[in-house]
Amino acid sequence: MHPVLRPLAATAAATELRAKRVKAMLLPPLLLYLTIKTAAAALSTTMNIKSLHRYAVKGLSGDSLQNIPFQPGDGTFQDDRRFALLFDTSGGTKFDVHDPNWLHKENFLCAFTAPELLASLDSEYRIDSTESSSSTNNIYSTTAIQRLLTIWDRELGRSSPPLLGPIDLGSQLGRDETAEFFTQLCRRRVVCVVANNDHCASRGNKILSNQHTHQFGNTSSGVKHNNGDTRTIHIVNENTVRQFSDAISHHGNSKRDLSLTATRFRPNIIVDNLEPWAEFDLVGKTIEVVPTSGNTSGAVDNPLRFRVVSRTVRCAGIGIDPLHPEQGTLDVPSLLVEHFPQHGPYLGVYAVVDDTSYGGSIAVGDSFRLL
Template identity: 25%
Template sequence: MPQLTAITRFPVKGLGPDRMDAVGLQAGKVLPDDRRWAIENGPGPFDADNPGHVKKKHFLMLAGQAELARLDCRYEDAGQRLSVAVDAREAVTVDLEDATTHAPLFDRLAGLLGDQLRGPMRIVSAPGQAMTDIPQPHISLINAASVRDLAARTGHELDPVRFRGNLLIDGLDPWAEFDWIGRDIHIGDAVLRARDPIGRCAATSVNLDTGERDIDLPKALFEHYGHTRCGLYLSVEQGGRIAVGDPVLLDGTGATA
């Protein structure tokens, strides 16, 4: 039977992962604190007085700034603090909700990204709106077997975190998750509905250890499968606690391999 093998959030869009053993989901919401914040790459259309979803091109992101993968990030729920180090140097720590603390982080990012910055940076957030690539409050799921199948076909070792998914499951046949669209998935106390496959962009081509683009994964997906999709968007239909090791049940009766 498939199981949930990892829970991951990315508190700041484009920056590193924060792995969790368990989390409580709420109906109609994203994974708590996933992409809650984003860093503007120069002045953009985000309106702090009327905050909402803004297209990803206005923010720092792996698809545009691959060097962000070199950042070692540590997120603390208490105080909403983020510690960031570059290439094992001393970390700087900021309170993501306190703009007066952000200058040291911006200095590090300026040194890392140079002329890739289009102007002054600003950390932004919108209550109730995650800074994901889509406006809908969805959670993303990755099938580890699909990633292994892609790795085998390309001859390239692939860390599933490249796909920046929230939920990693294992114990399913490769690509079987695409057959789940429109169906309910029970994990722990929560019920999620599979909505849409996730189209992939250049962010997946970035090596998370080196910050370099070492393989064109959208191109590889198309060459081997005739599409550029990997993973599913899910909506939370019934909130509840989920934990690593939970079985994944399709329509409440068990997922088929």
């Protein structure tokens, strides 16, 4: 290089180096800004509540509901995962009904420990109440509540005679009969457990009250993020499930019609009108129920609000879809990691009631808005 040109070349090189350094400094904030902007745009629309589901007995099939009332003190759907089939080991269990704590799902007969068996069953749970008056003076009335569980062979359908029930899980006798049924079915001793209500126990009343204070959930998210409360609400984005389903159906040269359903992931709430995976951006945020005009019970001065506390890690418990057993067993966690490594083995989010001091309701057709 000609000596005259060397200073010019050095200046140009220095300028280029400074430009690269500035670009390197600006790139991370720019990416962060774009990520936040994209997430905000994805959450700017209201999320529609497409369906609501309750799973009264941990591991059994759920019931689709149109409306869920929340009374003051309620931390989850009425009776959701209130009952469980706990393995009885060495003549005793790990669960204290008077001092209930969260236990890992490996301790229960559930979809995690017996997916094929429980997928072969179809169950229904309903709460029936009847009013009765005093037979002498008709001055006062009482309400009798039954928590009725019925189980059918899924392949034979509900037109066939039930395998069990209707049986009242609200009574100890009903829970004992349910435990015996599943003990014979799985050939391992199980106990149908429910947390004891001290108020009822002090009055010598063996019938459960409406106070549902302990949930046999799959996660300890409530315990970790909600002052030890085990009660959570599981939310699944239908568009995420659809994208996941499309990805595994069209992988490689094999095109299988897997058509995963959102109910496979055992949600309490299925939402749509939300970008795939955008529900993960809700973690740490609060969402509020916006009732439809028909859901007047939800239109209160203190709307029902949920705090989204964590993503949902998936396990082998959802390997079989009871609605589509012909699909066989899928390793859902591995498929999630393979096709969406940026998200890992997660699908869905857990939420808790933001303030249990107030009641309210949530109904199909309502929506969520981000606060």
